[in-house]
Amino acid sequence: MAQSQTEDLTLSSAWSGGASPYAMVSKKLGMWLFIVSDSLTFSALLVAYSYVRVANQDWPKPFEWASILGASIMTFCLLSSSLTMVMAVAAAQRLERKKAVVWLLATVLGGLLFILLHAREWIGLIHEGVTPFANPWGVPLFGAAFFTLTGLHMTHVTVGVLYLVVIAWGFGSARFKPEDVEVSGLYWHFVDLVWMFIFPMVYLLSAKTVA
Amino acid sequence: MTEAVHVEPVVHQAPQGFIRKYIFSLDHKVIGIQYYLLALFSVMVGMLLSVLMRFNLAWPGTEVPILETLFPVGAPGGIMTPEFYLSLMTMHGTIMVFFVLTTAPQSGFGNYFLPLQIGAPDMAFPTLNMLSFWITFVSLLVLLAAFVVTGGAPISGWTGYPPLSALGEIAGPGLGTGQTLWVASIALFCVASLLGALNFITTTIDLRTKGMSMMRLPLTVWAWFVTAILALLAFGVLLAAGVLLLLDRVVGTSFFIPAGLVVSDQMINHKGGSPLLWQHLFWFFGHPEVYIAILPGMGVTSQILSTFARKPIFGYRAMAYAIMAIGLVSFIVWGHHMFLSGMSPYSAMVFSLTTTAVAVPSAIKTFNWLGTLWGGRVRFTTAMLFAIGFVSLFVTGGVSGLFLNQPSVDIYLHDTYFVVAHFHMIMGVAAIFGIFAATYYWFPKMFARHLSERLGKIHFWITFVGVYSIFMPMHFLGVMGNPRRYAEFTAFEFLADVVPIHEFISIAAFVTIGAQLLFAVNFFWSIARGKIAEINPWSATTLEWTVPSPPPHDNFGGRAPVVHRGPYEYSVPGASRDFILQSEPEMKVVHQ
Numbered sequence: 001m002a003q004s005q006t007e008d009l010t011l012s013s014a015w016s017g018g019a020s021p022y023a024m025v026s027k028k029l030g031m032w033l034f035i036v037s038d039s040l041t042f043s044a045l046l047v048a049y050s051y052v053r054v055a056n057q058d059w060p061k062p063f064e065w066a067s068i069l070g071a072s073i074m075t076f077c078l079l080s081s082s083l084t085m086v087m088a089v090a091a092a093q094r095l096e097r098k099k100a101v102v103w104l105l106a107t108v109l110g111g112l113l114f115i116l117l118h119a120r121e122w123i124g125l126i127h128e129g130v131t132p133f134a135n136p137w138g139v140p141l142f143g144a145a146f147f148t149l150t151g152l153h154m155t156h157v158t159v160g161v162l163y164l165v166v167i168a169w170g171f172g173s174a175r176f177k178p179e180d181v182e183v184s185g186l187y188w189h190f191v192d193l194v195w196m197f198i199f200p201m202v203y204l205l206s207a208k209t210v211a
Numbered sequence: 212m213t214e215a216v217h218v219e220p221v222v223h224q225a226p227q228g229f230i231r232k233y234i235f236s237l238d239h240k241v242i243g244i245q246y247y248l249l250a251l252f253s254v255m256v257g258m259l260l261s262v263l264m265r266f267n268l269a270w271p272g273t274e275v276p277i278l279e280t281l282f283p284v285g286a287p288g289g290i291m292t293p294e295f296y297l298s299l300m301t302m303h304g305t306i307m308v309f310f311v312l313t314t315a316p317q318s319g320f321g322n323y324f325l326p327l328q329i330g331a332p333d334m335a336f337p338t339l340n341m342l343s344f345w346i347t348f349v350s351l352l353v354l355l356a357a358f359v360v361t362g363g364a365p366i367s368g369w370t371g372y373p374p375l376s377a378l379g380e381i382a383g384p385g386l387g388t389g390q391t392l393w394v395a396s397i398a399l400f401c402v403a404s405l406l407g408a409l410n411f412i413t414t415t416i417d418l419r420t421k422g423m424s425m426m427r428l429p430l431t432v433w434a435w436f437v438t439a440i441l442a443l444l445a446f447g448v449l450l451a452a453g454v455l456l457l458l459d460r461v462v463g464t465s466f467f468i469p470a471g472l473v474v475s476d477q478m479i480n481h482k483g484g485s486p487l488l489w490q491h492l493f494w495f496f497g498h499p500e501v502y503i504a505i506l507p508g509m510g511v512t513s514q515i516l517s518t519f520a521r522k523p524i525f526g527y528r529a530m531a532y533a534i535m536a537i538g539l540v541s542f543i544v545w546g547h548h549m550f551l552s553g554m555s556p557y558s559a560m561v562f563s564l565t566t567t568a569v570a571v572p573s574a575i576k577t578f579n580w581l582g583t584l585w586g587g588r589v590r591f592t593t594a595m596l597f598a599i600g601f602v603s604l605f606v607t608g609g610v611s612g613l614f615l616n617q618p619s620v621d622i623y624l625h626d627t628y629f630v631v632a633h634f635h636m637i638m639g640v641a642a643i644f645g646i647f648a649a650t651y652y653w654f655p656k657m658f659a660r661h662l663s664e665r666l667g668k669i670h671f672w673i674t675f676v677g678v679y680s681i682f683m684p685m686h687f688l689g690v691m692g693n694p695r696r697y698a699e700f701t702a703f704e705f706l707a708d709v710v711p712i713h714e715f716i717s718i719a720a721f722v723t724i725g726a727q728l729l730f731a732v733n734f735f736w737s738i739a740r741g742k743i744a745e746i747n748p749w750s751a752t753t754l755e756w757t758v759p760s761p762p763p764h765d766n767f768g769g770r771a772p773v774v775h776r777g778p779y780e781y782s783v784p785g786a787s788r789d790f791i792l793q794s795e796p797e798m799k800v801v802h803q
Contacts, residue, residue, distance in 0.1 A: 018422065
């Protein structure tokens with residue numbers, strides 16, 4: 001009696017061992033866990049940014065219309081690259097390797113455009129005299145917070161671009177499986193999602209208000 | 212020859228060659244031992260530092276010529292400067308918390324026994340596993356390098372509070388290069404811990420063998436699993452804090468440096484930052500860290516008490532849920548480290564309440580441990596003694612927590628020896644007892660030989676009496692108003708009475724530390740000469756006791772075991788012997 005009951009339990013649930021309960025390869029679960037911990041790191045930075053921003057009453061709001069437009073175009077590039085990534089994963093799962101590679105490269109292109117526009121933005125700000133320890137508008141922490149947040153994010157995008165290139169090469173040459181494309185997609189969407197917090201918190205909240 | 216790294220994690224060929232086998236090994240068992248040895252080395256360094264500190268506290272101003280030879284700047288004329296004392300304290304804390312208490316119970320034993328206990332051939336990501344060990348190793352080297360750079364080791368404590376830690380050399384010796392190395396080391400350690408945590412969680416979720424449901428996991432696995440979740444969430448935040456501190460130090464930002472700061476008679480040219488921000492970020496990590504250190508010890512204690520009381524663990528489910536509850540609550544109590552940092556009394560009250568709530572799952576665990584012992588046929592092996600010692604220390608250290616979690620009491624006791632006594636009892640010594648218990652318990656599996664029980668028991672009794680002699684008096688010192696982090700107390704009239712107590716504590720500390728040599732001798736002698744151990748010397752039930760000692764490279768010889776029952780089936784009525792292995796298929800019980 002008791003015997004048969006235990007045996008039933010052994011087979012009844014995905015959590016009873018001998019199977020991956022989330023029905024995904026470990027690599028994918030690992031990527032999700034990485035995303036959890038990395039989002040904690042970004043959250044801590046955003047909390048730190050909010051903390052010093054609230055603590056300094058005269059926080060600068062220097063971004064003019066052109067800057068906001070530039071940042072919006074960057075956002076558009078990144079969001080579009082998420083869309084192409086979705087297409088890449090879909091193509092990969094249908095095992096249409098060529099198509100998947102094309103979509104992956106389109107995603108890489110979106111990422112590269114983002115990086116280029118962002119670099120242009122950085123150079124512009126540096127020319128205006130913004131550094132991690134000073135800026136023309138007041139509270140020096142503005143530059144520190146801006147460069148730290150966007151810098152760490154840009155590092156993530158850069159790593160992501162390299163990652164996608166490797167995946168495109170490996171999937172195109174049939175070394176990698178569709179899951180590998182999907183896992184890289186998780187990372188890419190996460191990086192986009194982080195930007196969706198940074199864009200409003202760093203740019204929109206610091207848009208120049210008309211006096 | 213290409214390796215199938217990307218496809219199947221379960222291709223297991225025993226590696227050839229010394230380097231692949233013992234240095235850059237992918238085998239979780241080798242990595243576990245590497246972590247253990249790293250912790251053993253670190254604990255010796257940490258103890259040595261406490262010997263120096265205890266000497267100075269009891270007999271300040273005594274000339275020790277060898278100190279001058281070793282540290283001509285820190286101890287001119289053989290007498291240590293107060294700053295040198297602080298650097299010893301900082302390094303003692305950092306080494307012990309990160310490289311001993313976080314490393315040995317979780318990364319060491321967890322690596323070795325988690326896959327074995329769930330019936331897996333290895334961890335889910337062997338390469339990441341290797342990587343996390345070697346990053347930890349580099350992190351330790353970077354930290355130790357702080358001893359030899361100009362200015363010496365940092366003096367800001369293991370909590371690295373800014374503004375001192377953010378300003379550089381101007382704030383004191385060791386706060387230049389030494390502090391930068393400290394931050395770099397911590398950041399590296401964060402990365403290593405994150406990789407390890409990710410690996411532990413994935414392994415526990417995905418690689419359990421058939422029949423090993425979550426509610427059949429040994430409580431050790433539950434503890435490692437929850438600890439890994441805490442590490443995954445906590446170290447990410449410390450990493451962010453570390454990066455900001457590094458930027459403050461190296462780039463010149465001022466996240467943690469407020470305006471108008473005057474240090475060493477110089478106006479500091481920074482403004483806008485907040486030292487409180489560091490405290491929030493640090494303790495959001497720091498409190499879960501305390502449980503990262505202690506939870507594995509709780510798991511080991513449950514395992515050992517059940518084994519040697521020959522009884523099922525009392526309230527298995529309650530034990531598992533209590534571990535989860537402690538893990539959950541650990542993230543909403545960080546403010547209790549900051550009662551005196553200018554916190555609103557309302558926030559303090561909230562943090563005080565959540566902190567008190569920790570007592571509930573802790574009490575459940577203690578109650579169930581005692582319930583397990585109750586009426587058991589107890590075998591007093593050394594492992595069992597250390598596990599019982601763990602319970603004792605956990606209770607003692609926990610009770611003083613109930614004083615400190617009340618803001619009004621903490622105003623008096625904060626930064627006194629009462630706090631030193633509290634955290635050494637509960638997260639220092641208790642966790643160390645967990646490590647010892649685990650070592651005596653699993654040594655036969657790891658090295659196929661027993662540790663000497665006779666030496667082990669002597670080691671236990673001296674250590675047990677020793678740690679109480681060291682830390683009990685510190686409670687009274689705290690109540691007498693003796694502040695911590697001072698190099699000596701002779702200059703204060705109101706502290707004239709504490710000096711003899713400090714002498715007593717120091718002598719007790721030297722005796723206790725001396726007794727650890729017994730352990731070291733026992734450990735290395737037994738690896739070579741100890742009594743040969745059978746496969747299952749303790750008549751225990753979990754899966755690691757079904758494989759040869761030491762287990763082969765792929766643990767179960769390519770055949771995954773099937774689990775048919777819970778982890779603690781001892782003294783089952785009607786069974787032919789007093790334990791039933793988890794993998795035993797047939798019910799040897801006749802139900803009427």
